[in-house]
Amino acid sequence: MNSISVVFFSSLRESLGLGEYSFTLNAPMTIGELKKQLAERLDNGQALLASGIQSSVDFDFARDNDVISDTAREVAFFPPVTGG
């Protein structure tokens, strides 16, 4: 079991009304699977399934089929970045 922090940014944070959520990983899970579970659990969670939502694990960009390692501490979900 590994407890991770899941954080949300920008319009996704506003849609969910939530900046941070604690999640316990009981078994290996991909980013895509985590996203689906959160979509079911959180109010307005369908916002997580919108096209273009990106993710990171411990500050590195991740993809839906990446498995979250058992040493991971923080997963983030956010819309496409718009800096510069």
Add this chain to the structure above:
Amino acid sequence: MISVQQEDFQVQALYERLLKSNQTGAVAMFVGLVRQFADLPKDACTFELEHYPGMTEHNLQSIVDEANTRWPLLDVCVVHRVGRLSVDDQIVFVGVSASHRAEAFQACDFIMDYLKSRAAFWKKETQGEQSQWVSAKEDDALSLARWSDSQV
């Protein structure tokens, strides 16, 4: 030097940081500014930049590291502002020093393209009472594709 900060920056001071005695033959610099995004008085338009502390700096460092593997650079400086900004404010500075102009120009261009698509910043525009998050532009993804063999 990489900095994510609320404060404004002085281009001249950043330029001087990039100079390496006897070695620098070229410095390429880019400054991004907040332009007027609505047909409203300037002071009715504000602009907010959110970032992901820790990840944003990590992203910028990865981009600079990749530029350093691609071109023989002397120094790189990236400064990006966050928080509330107004029309005409400076947002971002990218400066690259090198022995020759080709690598300085290319690395500066590369860093900006990657910063646009691979660094954790989000812009929100406010016009009068209305706010909206800025959408990512398809052009930015196309610009990124120019450097397609990157590992960043």
